[in-house]
Amino acid sequence: QMSDILYYEILDIPLPELQGLITLRVAFHQATPNEVLFHIIRLPKGSTYSDLIDDLKSKVQLSRSDAELRLFQVNNNKIWKVYLPTEKIDAVHDPNVPLHVEEIPEVEKSAGPRDRLVHVVHFFKDNQHIQYYGVPFFFLIREGEALSDIKVRIQKKFEVPDEQFLKWKFAYVAYNRPDYLQDSDIVLSRFQQKNIYGPWEQSLGLEHSDMPTKRANQNRHSFEKPVKIYN
Template sequence: MAGFAPDQEIELYEEIKFEPNVMCEHIDNRLTFRSSQLEDGDIVCFQKPPQMGSNEQCRYPDVPSFLEYMHNRQVVRFRSLEKSKEDEFCLELSKLHTYDDVVERVANHLGLDDPSKIRLTSHNCYSQQPKPQPIKYRGVDHLSDMLVHYNQTSDILYYEVLDIPLPELQGLKTLKVAFHHAIKDEVVIHTIRLPKQSTVGDVINDLKTKVELSHPSAELRLLEVFYHKIYKIFPHNEKIENINDQYWTLRAEEIPEEEKNLGPHDRLIHVYHFTKDTTQNQVQVQNFGEPFFLVIHEGEALADVKMRIQKKLQAPDEEFSKWKFAFLSLGRPEYLQDSDIVSNRFQRRDIYGAWEQYLGLEHSDNAPKRSYAANQNRHTFEKPVKIYN
């Protein structure tokens, strides 16, 4: 053993295997190779004794603990969930670290006093995106559980810094609601956070404290919008726990006064914007922009309905004159003339079944393409969007 003083006591270990688990045994210096069952190709590790008078504390004081460290060592790349494509920092961790160990080290790196305000999300190795659902508070045992995705292991975790501790947040339901003002030409996205057992009525009451209404007694409704169609008006007594705002847009708006006093022969219909492509003798209808409801009266001609729509949308005369109006049922447009009685086409009294029939406004989609809420919808006559948390 060149380089060691004769009186130095050197500890020897045999590294028997490293994977899947470390196996390392101490070798008695007094025994022969044969007695220790050492053969050609065996790995022998040596360990220097500490220097005389040294009080230095070693993180890994012997060979077995160091090999365990090397075996479980994991450098993790952390990314902010808001900038999911960029590595922000790296931490050297252990696969055996507990959930609390990991969030504590992230909090220390960020200079955050309360690790419970850190929320982590695992990486999807196939889509190269964050998984849709974050990791629940103490929802996994070890770092290795955070990094596995089916049969693959990642080295990426996404993090968020919350304004309240994660255990408290998990008792609440968070919804992003796009509020459409009745008069002002803007959409404001509000984050509503309520206990999971709350109802849609509670959401609306909370929203009323945050938005400016056209008049104090205005009533609000909550809609589910998907691919520029209205699929649902939420009843006020519906629980919010299972409402999903990840793929669908939740839209709140004032209920127009004319809808509150519907006559026995009035109809509330869906109105959607669309463009049309004709390829290989097949008509493809593509919806865009903001869908809305409209009251139509018995015997009302399309010419009168058009005037009300133009006023509602504040569409310029020159552009509006190019629009075409059609009754669509199951995606097939039947174009209407100004003299056609619109109510004759809409005999259904319910306002569900948005995919079945609606009044279509065919015109070019020339609105600016801006991101909107969580699912990248586009606006017709693009309204300014503000996001409040």
């Protein structure tokens, strides 16, 4: 069916100039307070992620002046790719997908040679199948560190009340299959498995007792960060 309605958009900059730019949606995860700020950033085509970092630093408040930033992509509530500052944005990033940026915690700079930065995901079970939700994150696990010690740090990160945190379950997750952990387990021993296709295929999973009951709500949970949007 033909339509006689003509739609148009009022641009804030001349069209030739806009055509030479790439527009990015950036989700900046603040270290303190614990919230996510969304920014719309325009950069010339051919810019690198280092250019994006420089632009973003002028728009956000960092916890310290020498803070380093990490850029990564989230797909289906899992960390999918980490970008290098030297990579060109328009060559590797889908502009329709928000780019996540966070400060690299100071604790990571003191990591030992056998410590490991792992991906952490939130999940619940729907008819025995895993459903991921919420915002995944990176977490440094020390060599020889037991789950009991990791749980203390996770609880502090999310400020979960003791009574509620007792209901959380922790699992090593590979290829969407959870292998539940005990407090005495040395967690990094599970991440030594071979034949893993990529880092996104194994993670530390947090199964929440306050998990949503409907799939439509799988992107929300009690510990989501507040969101603000800036143009």
